[in-house]
Amino acid sequence: xxxxxxxxxxxxxxxxxxxxxxxxxxxxxxxxxxxxxxxxxxxxxxxxxxxxxxxxxxxxxxxxxxxxxxxxxxxxxxxxxxxxxxxxxxxxxxxxxxxxxxxxxxxxxxxxxxxxxxxxxxxxxxxxxxxxxxxxxxxxxxxxxxxxxxxxxxxxxxxxxxxxxxxxxxxxxxxxxxxxxxxxxxxxxxxxxxxxxxxxxxxxxxxxxxxxxxxxxxxxxxxxxxxxxxxxxxxxxxxxxxxxxxxxxxxxxxxxxxxxxxxxxxxxxxxxxxxxxxxxxxxxxxxxxxxxxxxxxxxxxxxxxxxxxxxxxxxxxxxxxxxxxxxxxxxxxxxxxxxxxxxxxxxxxxxxxxxxxxxxxxxxxxxxxxxxxxxxxxxxxxxxxxxxxxxxxxxxxxxxxxxxxxxxxxxxxx
Numbered sequence: 001x002x003x004x005x006x007x008x009x010x011x012x013x014x015x016x017x018x019x020x021x022x023x024x025x026x027x028x029x030x031x032x033x034x035x036x037x038x039x040x041x042x043x044x045x046x047x048x049x050x051x052x053x054x055x056x057x058x059x060x061x062x063x064x065x066x067x068x069x070x071x072x073x074x075x076x077x078x079x080x081x082x083x084x085x086x087x088x089x090x091x092x093x094x095x096x097x098x099x100x101x102x103x104x105x106x107x108x109x110x111x112x113x114x115x116x117x118x119x120x121x122x123x124x125x126x127x128x129x130x131x132x133x134x135x136x137x138x139x140x141x142x143x144x145x146x147x148x149x150x151x152x153x154x155x156x157x158x159x160x161x162x163x164x165x166x167x168x169x170x171x172x173x174x175x176x177x178x179x180x181x182x183x184x185x186x187x188x189x190x191x192x193x194x195x196x197x198x199x200x201x202x203x204x205x206x207x208x209x210x211x212x213x214x215x216x217x218x219x220x221x222x223x224x225x226x227x228x229x230x231x232x233x234x235x236x237x238x239x240x241x242x243x244x245x246x247x248x249x250x251x252x253x254x255x256x257x258x259x260x261x262x263x264x265x266x267x268x269x270x271x272x273x274x275x276x277x278x279x280x281x282x283x284x285x286x287x288x289x290x291x292x293x294x295x296x297x298x299x300x301x302x303x304x305x306x307x308x309x310x311x312x313x314x315x316x317x318x319x320x321x322x323x324x325x326x327x328x329x330x331x332x333x334x335x336x337x338x339x340x341x342x343x344x345x346x347x348x349x350x351x352x353x354x355x356x357x358x359x360x361x362x363x364x365x366x367x368x369x370x371x372x373x374x375x376x377x378x379x380x381x382x383x384x385x386x387x388x389x390x391x392x393x394x395x396x397x398x399x400x401x402x403x404x405x406x407x408x409x410x411x412x413x414x
Contacts, residue, residue: 024321026365026381032350037083038376041069046370048314049359052107056363060115061370062102067091068117070129088132096134098123103312186222188234200232200239208267209312213292215275223266228259229280231295242295246288262286268313272324272339279326279339281307281315287328289339300342306330314357327367329355334369350377
């Protein structure tokens with residue numbers, strides 16, 4: 001550590017290098033925080049979590065009971081042991097509460113004044129955070145389109161360039177996907193009117209996961225029960241850019257698995273923080289890493305990634321580390337893998353029922369997870385650096401390879 005500080009002080013090293021190495025060290029030291037509780041509000045499983053990107057202070061949760069809770073993650077008491085209290089909630093007595101399970105909650109990207117939620121009650125709602133009043137209610141149009149439709153997930157598309165805020169045609173648009181007997185179409189909906197502006201067609205079965213690219217504001221990925229993952233450009237009439245192929249085009253089109261991303265339903269998607277790669281998980285117990293530009297399967301082997309979820313699985317990735325990591329619900333645990341090597345680093349154990357979602361807080365390298373046991377757990381960096389035992393049988397070869405890479409002697413000499 002002193003080597004890093006000296007190199008930075010003398011201008012011999014990139015100032016960001018120390019930050020990245022420290023962020024990596026903190027992620028490698030994640031453990032269940034025994035001094036921090038998250039107030040238990042949900043009476044059923046926690047399906048979805050989201051931390052606002054402005055301060056990283058407030059977290060939303062949505063549960064199978066239809067309840068939405070807003071938490072303050074800051075320790076305002078300054079005491080060693082504290083509870084992250086619920087600031088407010090949309091409970092069963094709220095006039096606009098969802099009737100059925102909330103599957104997705106998401107903050108407005110640029111401030112904490114608005115968030116969205118979607119549910120199996122066929123609605124997508126836009127909320128004013130300060131009043132907890134619904135500002136937009138997308139329901140009538142969707143039911144008119146298909147009476148069997150169910151809103152299953154949502155994402156928001158906003159202008160990334162402030163100078164184009166009032167110029168581009170996608171200003172204040174919300175993307176939502178729908179599932180049901182004919183729910184394999186993707187709809188782009190206007191938040192202000194609730195009307196559909198664009199429909200993307202190509203999947204053959206219900207869509208289980210969607211994700212907007214952090215690199216290109218017009219590119220989104222969709223995953224379906226038809227074993228396919230598609231990348232779309234919402235500006236194009238045809239829409240679909242690429243259908244990902246796990247065999248990279250080396251299998252005959254006559255083979256059943258040709259032009260599929262997995263050998264089962266694909267129910268999880270997540271772009272890397274730089275948007276250059278896309279991670280997918282499927283019910284074939286596999287996770288795959290794709291080049292988001294070419295659509296090539298990078299063939300990184302993560303081994304078996306247990307996945308028995310019948311709906312969307314919400315996993316997350318780290319940000320700002322020298323070796324990036326992915327956190328995937330794995331039964332009642334959370335598996336941590338290095339993204340580009342596929343190595344399993346650790347298993348985070350604390351829940352006693354299946355984990356359905358997790359979200360990474362990049363400001364402090366913390367992880368929050370929600371489970372069917374109704375609990376939200378906080379995973380924080382250990383206060384102490386992991387060090388080998390004094391026992392002579394412990395050698396460097398037995399240490400975590402990712403930890404060795406992050407703290408090599410050459411790095412310290414900087």
